[in-house]
Amino acid sequence: MKHIQVLGTGCASCKTTVEMIRKMADELAVEIQLEKVEDIADIAAAGVMSTPGVIVDGKIVHAGGMPSRSAVHGWLSAQ
């Protein structure tokens, strides 16, 4: 099971990113553990400077702006 964290302080695009990942995981029937990281200190500690950031299994895969659908698809389908 993939562990996906979305880092953001609650701006609109952070929420949209969470929804987008959840929906696509449902469509692809991939089991994920989705977590939203909203604490500023935690976001900074992860090393993300522009939000929303996305971390998959401990690795930063995206920072700043909405990720594209194809990028999300890539994270979910990668083994």
Next chain:
Amino acid sequence: MSNTIGQNIKLNPEHGLLDLPNRRPLLFLLLVAVAWVLIYAQLPAVAAYLTALLPVNQSGHLADSLRFLIFEAPKVLMLLTAVVMVMGMINSWFTPERTRAMLAGKHEGVGNVMAAMLGIVTPFCSCSAVPLFIGFVQAGVPLGVTFSFLIAAPMVNEVALTLLFALVGWKVALLYLALGLSIAIVSGWVIGRLHMEAYLEDWVRDMAKVNPDFKPEKLTMADRLQAGFQAVRDIVGRVWLYVVAGVAIGAGIHGYVPQDFMAGLMGRDASWWSVPAAILIGVPMYSNAAGIIPVVEALLAKGAALGTVLAFMMSVIALSFPEMVILRKVLKPRLIATFVGVVFSGILLVGLVFNAVL
């Protein structure tokens, strides 16, 4: 048999016209640019034609306002889309990580100037202000240099400059650029001189230092084009309504407010306190450049003084109350107060000097 024919006829999306941005990004840009120029050149004629069709008294206030709205709104949106697209592509070269690596270890002075300039080209969203701030401090970017970036990034941005250019003229846009950069550079330098590192919140100071090294991503021209599309979707998608509403309010002011209405309140001969008053009114107003500039244009047209109006606009964009609330998480009150005081003074000076000189 019929199956194979069907497959042959089916358009392969890899070779369709829709795929042109990915296969031939430069050709696509050229075609779009030509189409843009052709449409833009036809706007005045189309607007005049449409206004003439309206069932209103053609010489009345309503017609004046509508004429302004029908011409200005599409013009501004077209300019904005083009500039945001280009800036979105330019932004893809200047990620926050690269900017941080360029600023780390820079001395004050040169560092402040660089930080303010990079503030224009680095993508910035006020909801990222705090993570960015921490990221800079962690990598050893001096506090004053970080502030120069944080002041310039929201204040001097492509949306503000494009709207000023489109609605008020290139001279004022250029002035705004120069003054915004100066305020960011000087304010950051002053904050650096005051040595206020002790007024960062303790947990920020105690965070592990990071190495500012970064590996640039290899992006193709097609990737950058996609970044431009993304910027248009994000930024124009977010602000277009503000622009139209702003232009509509501006159109109302154009048609209905008497010519010298603002002269007494915000004009050159108004009392000295009109500049600080304009700044104070601007602080609790939380608008982006998109919403405020059409109003600014209308105020100017009705006799308000340029210095007072510029001060008002800078205050609305650079000194916003919500941003201070966000920054409070990483700065102690004294540093926030210093930040506000220094930027306030800078804007005040710009407003007063402008009113006195022009």
